[in-house]
Amino acid sequence: MYDSVTAEAGLAEELASVRPGLLPRYRAALPGARAAVLTRLWRALAYEPLPWISRRTGSGHGLVLRLADGRDLAGPPADPYATAGYVTSVRLGRERYDDPARLMTDLAVPHAAGFAAELAHSTASLALSRAGADPARSRPERDWEWEQRVTDGHPYHPNCRSRPGFSVADQLAYAPEHASVVELGTVPVAAERCLLSGEWPDELRYGGRLLLPVHPWQADHVLKRPYDPWRSAHPLMSLRTLALPGGPHVKTALSARLTSSVRDISRYSVEVAAALSEFATDLAGRTGGLLHITRTLGAVTAHSPDLAALLREPPAAYAGPGERVLPVAALPGTGLPGSPAWLAAFARLALTVGLRLLDLGVALEAHGQNLLVITSADGTPLRLVYRDLADIRISPARLTRHGVTPPPLTGRLVTDDETALRRKLFGSLVAGALAGTAGSAPALGAALAAALPALPDTPDLAVLREGPLPAKALTLMRLSPETPGDQWTALPNPLVLEPGTRDQ
Structure with missing residues (x-):
C-alpha cells in the first residue's frame, strides 16, 4: 500500500541527515502539500475521461463520482481552473481521505499502485520545496531568481513535484526553489562523432573535440563517467535548463522523470534547432513587436539523447x-x-x-x-x-x-x-x-x-x-502507460462555466 505518510517519513529521515534545520518547516508544510496534490487529483477525477468513472453528478454543494464498480466518491465542487489547494478531503464510500496516494491505492484501478507511489513522492517533495523557499527572495533582481520563487511546479498536474531518482540531497543541490547553484561540467567528444546545429563557441571547443555541457546528476547517474569542471549556473524551472551569469541559458540532457516524462534532448531536436530558430525568429516579426523568440545559438548531440546540450539566448536580453x-x-x-x-x-x-x-x-x-x-x-x-x-x-x-x-x-x-x-x-x-x-x-x-x-x-x-477548452488529460496519461503520446480532455468553457455543475 502506498500512502504519503510513508514517503513523508522517508524524506524526513533523509532531511534529518543532510539539512536538519529544515525539518520543522518541512513538517509544517505537509498538510498544505497534501491538499495541493489532492486538489490537482480531484480536478482530474472530475474532468478527465477516466474509463472507470461511469457518472458524475454535481451541484453547488459538491460533486459525486459513481465508479464502475458501484462505489461513490464524493468531494467539493470542482473548479477546473483553480490553483489553490482547496480540496482538503474527499470520501470514498464512508471513509474520509486527505491523502491522495492512499486514495489512489484504495481506488484500486489499473496502474493505480505506480501512480500512488508518484503521488506520495510528489506530496513529500512539494512540502520540501515549500519549506526550502526563501522569504528573503521577495524582490528578485536577476532572471533566475524569479524562477526560484516557483515552489509548486505544474499548477494542474498531481505529479507537480514528483522527482523519482532524486534524493533529498539531490533536490537541495539541483532544484531552483532551493536557490541552488549547480557546478556544470563538460565531456569532450570528437567533433566528427557529433551532430552540430548552429554555432558552437570557442569556449566549448578543444582541439578537434567539442565540449558538451553536462549536468552533474546526469554524469553521476546516467553517463557514469568523469567530467571536467566548467561553470557555475542557476537552475531554472525546467531543472535541466540553467542560466549562466552574464551568458546564455544551457539546456542539458537530464534523463529523469519529471511530472510525466523522461527528459532528454533528442537527435531530432538538435537536427532542426538552427532552422527552427531562424524560422520562428522571422515569424515573430509579424506580431508587430509583441513577441520575442529566444534564439537557439547552438545545439550538439553525441548521437545520444543522454549526452547533448543546447545554448539559448536569455529572455532578459529583450528587456x-x-x-x-x-x-x-x-x-x-x-x-x-x-x-x-x-x-x-x-x-x-x-x-x-x-x-x-x-x-x-x-x-x-x-x-x-x-x-x-x-x-x-x-x-x-x-x-x-x-x-x-x-x-x-x-x-x-x-x-x-x-x-x-x-x-x-x-x-x-x-x-x-x-x-x-x-x-x-x-x-x-x-x-x-x-x-x-x-x-x-x-x-x-x-x-x-x-x-x-x-x-x-x-x-x-x-x-x-x-467550444469546450482542450487540456491534456495528465492523470489519464499516467494511468494508461500502454497508450503513447498525449491524451486530452475537454474542460467547460470558462466564459460560461458554473463550477461544480457538471453531469455525465
Missing part, C-alpha cells in the same frame, strides 16, 4: 531599461494577477500573439514555463518572450495560405491537423498559462470576456469562444 521579464508561472507571486484589469490586459496580449501566430500557421506550447511577459516598471504587460521551440507545431498549409514559405522541416513538429494545432495552443496558453495565472474559473472567465472583443475574429477565435 529595455526599467522593464522586467517575468516567467508566467511566477506571476501569482507578484500580486499583479490580483487586479482584474491587469489580468484582462495580459490575456489580451497573450491571445493577440497566440492567435496571430496560430492563424499564420504556428501553434506555440505557451505554458507558464515557456512563456514570459515583459512588464514596465509599474507592472503593465508590454510584450511577450517565448523560449524552447522543441514542442511547437507548424502547419505548412496555413503558412502557404498567408504567403509564408514553410521551413525545410519534417517530423513531429509539422502538422496541418486543425484539432492538433488548436489543442497545442489552447491547451497550453488558455488552460495552462492564463488559467494558472487567474487561479479560478470566475477570474479566468472575466479576463477572457474582457479580452476577446479586442481580438481579430478568426475561425480559431470562434472555436475558443464557443
Whole structure:
C-alpha cells in the first residue's frame, strides 16, 4: 500500500541527515502539500475521461463520482481552473481521505499502485520545496531568481513535484526553489562523432573535440563517467535548463522523470534547432513587436539523447531599461494577477500573439514555463518572450495560405491537423498559462470576456469562444502507460462555466 505518510517519513529521515534545520518547516508544510496534490487529483477525477468513472453528478454543494464498480466518491465542487489547494478531503464510500496516494491505492484501478507511489513522492517533495523557499527572495533582481520563487511546479498536474531518482540531497543541490547553484561540467567528444546545429563557441571547443555541457546528476547517474569542471549556473524551472551569469541559458540532457516524462534532448531536436530558430525568429516579426523568440545559438548531440546540450539566448536580453521579464508561472507571486484589469490586459496580449501566430500557421506550447511577459516598471504587460521551440507545431498549409514559405522541416513538429494545432495552443496558453495565472474559473472567465472583443475574429477565435477548452488529460496519461503520446480532455468553457455543475 502506498500512502504519503510513508514517503513523508522517508524524506524526513533523509532531511534529518543532510539539512536538519529544515525539518520543522518541512513538517509544517505537509498538510498544505497534501491538499495541493489532492486538489490537482480531484480536478482530474472530475474532468478527465477516466474509463472507470461511469457518472458524475454535481451541484453547488459538491460533486459525486459513481465508479464502475458501484462505489461513490464524493468531494467539493470542482473548479477546473483553480490553483489553490482547496480540496482538503474527499470520501470514498464512508471513509474520509486527505491523502491522495492512499486514495489512489484504495481506488484500486489499473496502474493505480505506480501512480500512488508518484503521488506520495510528489506530496513529500512539494512540502520540501515549500519549506526550502526563501522569504528573503521577495524582490528578485536577476532572471533566475524569479524562477526560484516557483515552489509548486505544474499548477494542474498531481505529479507537480514528483522527482523519482532524486534524493533529498539531490533536490537541495539541483532544484531552483532551493536557490541552488549547480557546478556544470563538460565531456569532450570528437567533433566528427557529433551532430552540430548552429554555432558552437570557442569556449566549448578543444582541439578537434567539442565540449558538451553536462549536468552533474546526469554524469553521476546516467553517463557514469568523469567530467571536467566548467561553470557555475542557476537552475531554472525546467531543472535541466540553467542560466549562466552574464551568458546564455544551457539546456542539458537530464534523463529523469519529471511530472510525466523522461527528459532528454533528442537527435531530432538538435537536427532542426538552427532552422527552427531562424524560422520562428522571422515569424515573430509579424506580431508587430509583441513577441520575442529566444534564439537557439547552438545545439550538439553525441548521437545520444543522454549526452547533448543546447545554448539559448536569455529572455532578459529583450528587456529595455526599467522593464522586467517575468516567467508566467511566477506571476501569482507578484500580486499583479490580483487586479482584474491587469489580468484582462495580459490575456489580451497573450491571445493577440497566440492567435496571430496560430492563424499564420504556428501553434506555440505557451505554458507558464515557456512563456514570459515583459512588464514596465509599474507592472503593465508590454510584450511577450517565448523560449524552447522543441514542442511547437507548424502547419505548412496555413503558412502557404498567408504567403509564408514553410521551413525545410519534417517530423513531429509539422502538422496541418486543425484539432492538433488548436489543442497545442489552447491547451497550453488558455488552460495552462492564463488559467494558472487567474487561479479560478470566475477570474479566468472575466479576463477572457474582457479580452476577446479586442481580438481579430478568426475561425480559431470562434472555436475558443464557443467550444469546450482542450487540456491534456495528465492523470489519464499516467494511468494508461500502454497508450503513447498525449491524451486530452475537454474542460467547460470558462466564459460560461458554473463550477461544480457538471453531469455525465
